[in-house]
Amino acid sequence: MRLPFPTLPRERQLRLGLALLLGVLLFALAGPVMAPHAQDALVGQPYGAPSDTVWLGYDYLGRDVVSRLLHGGWTVLWMSLASALAALVVGAAIGILAGFAGRRTDQAIVWGTDVLLAFPDLILVLLVVSMLGREPGLIVLTVAIAFVPGVVRLARGVTMGVARLEFVEAARLLGYPATRILFREILPNIATPLLVHFGIMLTWAISMLAGLSFLGYGVAPPTADWGLMINENRAGLVLQPWAALAPVVLIGLFALGANLVAEGVSRLNARIGAATGGKTNAG
Amino acid sequence: MPAEFAIGPASAPLLRVEGLRVSLTGARADIVSDIGFTLRPGEIVGLVGESGSGKSTIAAALLGHARKGAVITGGRVILDDLDILSAEASALRDLRGARVAHVPQDPGAALNPMLRIGAHLDEVLDVHAPGMTPDQRVERVVAVMADVGLPPDPAFRQRFPHQLSGGQQQRVLLALAFLLRPRLVVLDEPTTALDVVTKAQVLETVRHLCRRQGAGALYVSHDLSVVRDLVDRLVVLYAGRVVETAASHTLFAEPRHPYTRGLLAAMPDIAVRRHLLAVPGHAAAPAARGEGCPFRSRCAVTTDRCLDLPPWQEQGRGHGVACHHPVSGSLAVAVEQTGPAAGTGGREPLLSVRGATARYGKQVVLSGVDLDLHAGECTALVGASGSGKTTLARAIMGLGEDVAGTLLLDGVAQGLREGLRGTAQRRRIQYIFQNPSRALNPRQKVGDILGAVARHFLPLDRGQTAACVAATLAKVALPASAADRFPAELSGGEQQRVAIARALICEPDLLICDEITSALDVSVQAAIVELLRGLQQEGLTLLFVTHDLALVRSIADRVVVLNAGAIVEQGAAGPLLDCPHHPYTRSLIAASGRAVAS
Known part of the structure; x- marks a missing residue:
């Protein structure tokens, strides 16, 4: 039986987050089709002011800011999603293994993550990019590698909590194969903290990728990219603030959406846990 | 009021x-x-x-x-x-x-x-x-x-x-x-x-x-x-x-109150062996209590008057009761004779433990324990905490860390670590944990938990699995609809029944129960104990680990007393509880509130 708890406020937060995420994603996905101009078309005055038809004005070379915004979201979004997802999958697999196997396997994995954690994320990514080039796939891989140790640490910690519960012991006693124990018994019980961490990683990845573009190590001009746009137009911040602020707002909205969803999911789960826990006591 | x-x-x-x-x-x-x-x-x-x-x-x-x-x-x-x-x-x-x-x-x-x-x-x-x-x-x-x-x-x-x-x-x-x-x-x-x-x-x-x-x-x-x-x-x-x-x-x-009488009837007594009578049903959560006497849905003497909240009635000498139909007279409980415990001589034991030793670090937890479990018998393993009773039970399951000795099931040696045992061996001994809420995966429905065990041991298709799950749920007195529930949607007693069902579904010969009622209310405990006694009569062998000697009297045929990792006394339940010989057993029984004749 579901008790009629006043669930609306928290769900509203989750819904707002989802709407923001999907809205920004849709903007970036459908953008290239809807853009009035090509991303590198010079159609106006450098730092030309907004008008009724040109909503956000022109950038430092006289390109339409709206068109550049519509073209320039996709790279940062897919790269941040891909790197967060890759870090989640790889990190969770290694972390669960460490937490479940214990002993030497655990020790080796913990040492490995400690070494990786010793490198500052951004410096590591900058090093790789400046040495090996700026292919998007390579950047995604590097960002993912920078994130993996955190996921491993988290997954290992929560797995150790779950793995000593009796139902995991019962599964071992029944002789279930290790893969079944890891993925059917343990994984569903640690999914929530991992999902929350995924949301947080998404925001880190966005800021890191936008930062890379800003520093000139990401997407090469004249391609449109939100991070790059901030860098290109920062000189004219006083003259034509929209050219730099609009991508900032979009990146901010996406990060906010990811955060709200992550927090919403974790709260939803905590409440389910509390409600069912209370029920057990009452029964 | x-x-x-x-x-x-x-x-x-x-x-x-x-x-x-x-x-x-x-x-x-x-x-x-x-x-x-x-x-x-x-x-x-x-x-x-x-x-x-x-x-x-x-x-x-x-x-x-x-x-x-x-x-x-x-x-x-x-x-x-x-x-x-x-x-x-x-x-x-x-x-x-x-x-x-x-x-x-x-x-x-x-x-x-x-x-x-x-x-x-x-x-x-x-x-x-x-x-x-x-x-x-x-x-x-x-x-x-x-x-x-x-x-x-x-x-x-x-x-x-x-x-x-x-x-x-x-x-x-x-x-x-x-x-x-x-x-x-x-x-x-x-x-x-x-x-x-x-x-x-x-x-x-x-x-x-x-x-x-x-x-x-x-x-x-x-x-x-x-x-x-x-x-x-x-x-x-x-x-x-x-x-x-x-x-x-x-x-x-x-x-006087039917509920109080129910609680007392559910309480095991160290002095006499008797059936424990559970109060049927369970108490409603605060939001679902409704009007009238709160106990009426579980009460045996309820009438239409119970739809009104019962007034407080003084029964004299400081005795008060809130009931429309207070019961008078003392509580009569059916005392039964001690089960056939001694007649096991000569038969080969189902399970033999010989010279079991276990260490935890440098500390010796078990030192050379010999234990025989006979088919169809319920053996209680008792002792204070730290006596090594759970260590022994876990060693039998192959969950021990640093265990040595011999373990024979029907005369066949078993691996001392669970990893060394084959599927057929695993099926024959099952373990039930103390805390049911931790023993069931909270993310799996009851039907999935049980079905996975059935399919793991037996070649069943989907329909056969469902039938097997339903039959096992019926055996532990749970409705078939419980299969669609998550463990957290069940009460503690129901969860423990699911844990028992998970053990029963693979038709084991020996069931090891590790303090399985200590987390439960006395009335729920009574129902679980009666369930186990019914299973025992169908031929199941039980090893019942507990520190509750009153409970031992109600369920066990034989008692093994463990202290500091060694067996100090063992024998048929009735005689052992009535006239214990070892000082440690005496102290346990005295602590349980019973005067020990010297």
Whole structure:
């Protein structure tokens, strides 16, 4: 039986987050089709002011800011999603293994993550990019590698909590194969903290990728990219603030959406846990 | 509402609770309603009820506190003319710890692991008795340490909580509570985490302290057998209402309320072997209680009158009951003869353990234990905590860490680590854990949990699996609809039934039950024990690990007593419990509240 708890406020937060995420994603996905101009078309005055038809004005070379915004979201979004997802999958697999196997396997994995954690994320990514080039796939891989140790640490910690519960012991006693124990018994019980961490990683990845573009190590001009746009137009911040602020707002909205969803999911789960826990006591 | 009752000399009550009501915040549901009772100086009152009945809520309200999610919405709690519920925050601060002290349930969680024992005691004195001189403080601390049975030397006070045993930690909490000689002590199930011998000692200390300091005490417990010899008067709680109060001996001799009678019939007795009768059904959650007598859906003598809330009826001599149809007369229970325990000579045992030793680090937990389990028998493995009984049970399952010895199942040697055993071997021995909520995966439905086990051992298709799951659920008296539930949607007793079903579905020969009823209410325990006895009659062999000797009397054919990793005594259950030979067995039985003939 579901008790009629006043669930609306928290769900509203989750819904707002989802709407923001999907809205920004849709903007970036459908953008290239809807853009009035090509991303590198010079159609106006450098730092030309907004008008009724040109909503956000022109950038430092006289390109339409709206068109550049519509073209320039996709790279940062897919790269941040891909790197967060890759870090989640790889990190969770290694972390669960460490937490479940214990002993030497655990020790080796913990040492490995400690070494990786010793490198500052951004410096590591900058090093790789400046040495090996700026292919998007390579950047995604590097960002993912920078994130993996955190996921491993988290997954290992929560797995150790779950793995000593009796139902995991019962599964071992029944002789279930290790893969079944890891993925059917343990994984569903640690999914929530991992999902929350995924949301947080998404925001880190966005800021890191936008930062890379800003520093000139990401997407090469004249391609449109939100991070790059901030860098290109920062000189004219006083003259034509929209050219730099609009991508900032979009990146901010996406990060906010990811955060709200992550927090919403974790709260939803905590409440389910509390409600069912209370029920057990009452029964 | 229960009126005041008076027995013995009419001394002024120390504590009066009148019409106390605590509600859930946000919902229109009472956790407890119309609670009323009194407590005189030096008197110990027991507050008993099943989990969810609101005992801890009342205990907290006596200190003017409501847990998160609850709010005190009515009534008065008067201690020496001060109404605690309407007291100012500063008055409450002065009151708590100084005049009303609270002893919590879990000493491990109640003591700050970073503070030494002495610092805990100093903290109380700093807050409530800042005017004391250092000499007075030391004198007071030394006195209270001696009172609670702890070494009064300064070296002991330099220790940290984790350096003490569970019993010592609980004594520290008692010392903290009695340090300022409070008028009232509220004890919220303080012995639940302790084994039977330690429990008896702590209870003795509580009794002694209350007598000596003349403090009144409210002892909250879910276990009638614990409070039986401790308290002067009992208040029985059901679904947030007082259903019966009486002097302790009156209540046990002549219970009037059908619920109280049900609780007593469900209680195992160390003196006689008998069927344990469970109260059918379970108590409703606060939001689902409805109108009328809260017990009527589970009551055997219910009529249309029970649709109205029963009035409080005085039955004389301080005995009161809230029931339209109070039952009179003493409680008659069917005593049965001890089962056929001795007739196992000559037969080969189902399981033999020879020379089992186990270590935990450098500490020897088991030293050369020999154990035989005969087919169809229920063997109880008893001992205090640390005696090695769980270690032995886990060693049989192959869960031991550092175990040596021989393990024969039907004469065939078994691997000492579960990883060495084949699927067929695994099927024959099954294990049931103490805590059912941790033994079931919270993310899998009951049907999936059971179905996976069935398919793991037997070549079944989808339809056969469903049929097998339904048949096994029926065997443990759960409805087939339980298969679609998640474990958290079931009560503790139902969860334990699912855990038993998971063991039964692969048709084992031997079932090892590790304290499987210790987390359950007495009525639920009775139902589980009867279920196991039925299974035993169908030919199942049981190894029942427990520290509850009364329960042993009701279920076991044979008893094996373990102390410090070695078997000190074993034999048929009846004779062993009636005339134990080994001093350790005697101490266990004495601690269980039974006089031992010498």
